[in-house]
Amino acid sequence: MTDNGSLQLRNLRLYFRTSAGVVQAVDDVSLTLPRGDTLAVVGESGCGKTSLARAVLRLLPRNVHTYSGQVWLNGVNVMELSDERFRERIRWAEMAFVSQAAMNSLNPVMRVGDQVIEPVLLQDKKVSREQALGQARETFRQVGVPSDFLTRYAFELSGGMRQRVVIAMALLTRPDLVVLDEPTSALDVLTQANIMNVLKRIKHEHDTSFILITHDIAISSELADWVGVMYAGQLVEFAPSRHLYLDPLQPYSKRLMASVPSLRKDKKLEFISGQPPSLINPPTGCRFSARCESSHDRCAAEPPFVDVGDGRLVKCWLFA
Amino acid sequence: MEQEILLSAKNLRTWFELRRMVFARIGFVRAVDGVSFELRRGEAIAIVGESGCGKSTLARTILGLHPPTDGEMTFAGEPLIARNRRVPRWYRREVGYIQQDPYGALLPFMNVRRILCEPLIVHGIKDPREQDQRIRAVLEAVKLTPVEEYQDKFPHMLSGGQQQRVVIARAKILNPQLLVADEPVSMLDASVRVEILQLLRALQQTHGLSVIYITHDLSTVRHFAERIMVMYGGKIIEQAKVADLIDDTRHPYTKALLTAISDPDPANTEKFKTIPAGEPPSLLHPPPGCRFHPRCDHRIEGLCDVDEPPEFEPTPGHRVACWLERAS
Numbered sequence: 001m002t003d004n005g006s007l008q009l010r011n012l013r014l015y016f017r018t019s020a021g022v023v024q025a026v027d028d029v030s031l032t033l034p035r036g037d038t039l040a041v042v043g044e045s046g047c048g049k050t051s052l053a054r055a056v057l058r059l060l061p062r063n064v065h066t067y068s069g070q071v072w073l074n075g076v077n078v079m080e081l082s083d084e085r086f087r088e089r090i091r092w093a094e095m096a097f098v099s100q101a102a103m104n105s106l107n108p109v110m111r112v113g114d115q116v117i118e119p120v121l122l123q124d125k126k127v128s129r130e131q132a133l134g135q136a137r138e139t140f141r142q143v144g145v146p147s148d149f150l151t152r153y154a155f156e157l158s159g160g161m162r163q164r165v166v167i168a169m170a171l172l173t174r175p176d177l178v179v180l181d182e183p184t185s186a187l188d189v190l191t192q193a194n195i196m197n198v199l200k201r202i203k204h205e206h207d208t209s210f211i212l213i214t215h216d217i218a219i220s221s222e223l224a225d226w227v228g229v230m231y232a233g234q235l236v237e238f239a240p241s242r243h244l245y246l247d248p249l250q251p252y253s254k255r256l257m258a259s260v261p262s263l264r265k266d267k268k269l270e271f272i273s274g275q276p277p278s279l280i281n282p283p284t285g286c287r288f289s290a291r292c293e294s295s296h297d298r299c300a301a302e303p304p305f306v307d308v309g310d311g312r313l314v315k316c317w318l319f320a
Numbered sequence: 321m322e323q324e325i326l327l328s329a330k331n332l333r334t335w336f337e338l339r340r341m342v343f344a345r346i347g348f349v350r351a352v353d354g355v356s357f358e359l360r361r362g363e364a365i366a367i368v369g370e371s372g373c374g375k376s377t378l379a380r381t382i383l384g385l386h387p388p389t390d391g392e393m394t395f396a397g398e399p400l401i402a403r404n405r406r407v408p409r410w411y412r413r414e415v416g417y418i419q420q421d422p423y424g425a426l427l428p429f430m431n432v433r434r435i436l437c438e439p440l441i442v443h444g445i446k447d448p449r450e451q452d453q454r455i456r457a458v459l460e461a462v463k464l465t466p467v468e469e470y471q472d473k474f475p476h477m478l479s480g481g482q483q484q485r486v487v488i489a490r491a492k493i494l495n496p497q498l499l500v501a502d503e504p505v506s507m508l509d510a511s512v513r514v515e516i517l518q519l520l521r522a523l524q525q526t527h528g529l530s531v532i533y534i535t536h537d538l539s540t541v542r543h544f545a546e547r548i549m550v551m552y553g554g555k556i557i558e559q560a561k562v563a564d565l566i567d568d569t570r571h572p573y574t575k576a577l578l579t580a581i582s583d584p585d586p587a588n589t590e591k592f593k594t595i596p597a598g599e600p601p602s603l604l605h606p607p608p609g610c611r612f613h614p615r616c617d618h619r620i621e622g623l624c625d626v627d628e629p630p631e632f633e634p635t636p637g638h639r640v641a642c643w644l645e646r647a648s
Contacts, residue, residue: 189581193579200589218582225589242586245585246586262539271515
């Protein structure tokens with residue numbers, strides 16, 4: 001059911017148990033990302049973007065209520081693998097993760113070089129430390145970190161450099177998929193643009209797929225081939241970036257794009273009144289209908305994910 | 321018909337002394353180092369810069385929270401900085417402060433009513449009827465209506481956008497003439513961000529307020545302020561009307577800053593940006609001459625790395641501290 005070399009999510013669900021009830025953080029997400037393409041997942045805070053990343057990578061907290069669906073990578077449904085097999089064969093080897101505020105996740109008492117080669121050594125016992133450091137030097141060059149930084153400690157590096165180190169660490173094992181969770185949101189504008197340049201170059205030179213999770217829509221357009229818009233735990237629109245940035249279809253995506261300020265164009269900014277629903281007992285039917293201008297009777301029922309052609313999928317009754 | 325000047329700063333410096341082991345002085349962090357500007361009545365001005373450029377210190381100096389090390393400030397013609405380096409008490413009623421993180425700025429154990437009462441009590445407005453009236457008026461102004469519903473709520477019961485409205489209401493309740501907003505929307509989501517900025521803009525225009533809007537996000541500035549000041553390494557390096565600054569950018573640092581900002585456009589994936597390498601200067605040991613010269617592609621050897629550039633005015637109202645402008 002899958003063509004080789006792409007990432008496919010089928011009915012992915014991740015619910016958390018909390019004292020207030022079950023939080024439906026990721027609810028029935030399905031999408032297909034062709035090999036080597038980059039997907040940007042955008043949405044407001046609390047819409048389930050980070051949970052989606054964690055569900056794909058199986059980096060789960062303890063209070064998981066439901067974790068189901070299929071994640072196909074290179075023709076294998078990785079959801080069927082045991083935790084042990086997943087750790088050996090998939091994590092780092094095929095999928096790597098750059099977590100939010102990753103630059104603060106470096107171990108302060110380890111040299112940067114020893115730290116970044118850890119996944120390589122763990123994954124392949126035959127690789128020597130020297131070989132791994134050689135690879136690390138090469139990857140550092142790609143992301144623009146001087147190679148003598150290998151022997152430094154994290155506190156000696158600036159924020160932008162640390163972020164590059166963490167990106168290098170994720171690339172070192174040559175994974176097919178790298179998930180970047182807000183990779184630049186803690187950095188300054190110039191550093192941000194520099195890191196985006198680095199990621200763009202890697203994307204052009206290698207066959208790596210990225211999933212970029214961000215709330216910053218302008219930044220997401222630097223890298224995205226595909227854009228997924230999430231709202232209240234659900235994917236509400238999935239489309240090639242050339243369509244989504246210029247002509248979004250789903251009412252929420254439309255309003256979200258209209259709220260993005262532009263430096264160069266005089267456009268009228270809009271905001272979305274009201275608040276997203278709670279993910280504990282979310283409303284039945286369309287979750288955006290309470291804030292939607294085009295809502296009508298049909299929205300009381302769950303809208304289908306409609307294929308409107310040209311690779312665009314929209315979860316809205318207007319297109320059914 | 322230019323409006324009268326509300327606030328002016330001349331050669332303002334705010335330095336922080338750095339000591340090791342209590343006694344040994346290491347030096348000064350020159351967070352604000354010779355800043356001069358003028359703010360007119362009813363004008364919104366944006367101060368833009370990267371983290372560590374001194375913009376928040378400048379805001380806090382304007383608010384009187386940090387006594388300046390040197391320089392002068394006047395408010396509506398009155399000098400602000402007396403010999404003890406503190407701002408007079410009357411000035412505190414004339415400026416409102418909108419903090420960056422609304423949740424951190426609101427005491428969690430006070431309800432909205434109590435939070436808004438604080439400044440009234442401090443400034444001697446003790447009549448419960450007047451307090452009530454003012455609270456109602458200000459909550460209506462920030463559109464937290466019905467007032468009855470919101471005034472008894474605690475901060476944790478409000479969304480981020482509503483919390484920020486309470487912060488704005490608190491800054492506004494003494495009817496100040498100037499609002500200083502330090503990254504008022506950086507903690508908020510895109511859709512709420514626009515709502516809060518439009519609210520601030522509406523308050524500014526209906527009440528004729530002056531606003532100083534501090535941000536690192538240049539893309540919101542166009543929709544919000546009349547004038548921009550760009551800060552780098554503790555100094556204002558370029559200031560102009562918004563359109564002039566964006567369409568006729570002069571300073572190489574401002575150019576880099578503008579290049580770095582994207583508009584959402586699918587074509588971006590194919591474009592690489594030219595961004596100066598390196599890091600912003602240390603404010604403890606700033607480089608000699610122009611503070612941007614180590615990262616600048618256009619630097620003139622023997623000039624930019626030696627002498628600090630003065631402010632040039634290539635077109636009226638557009639001031640640039642860069643040696644490249646000396647011909648004009």
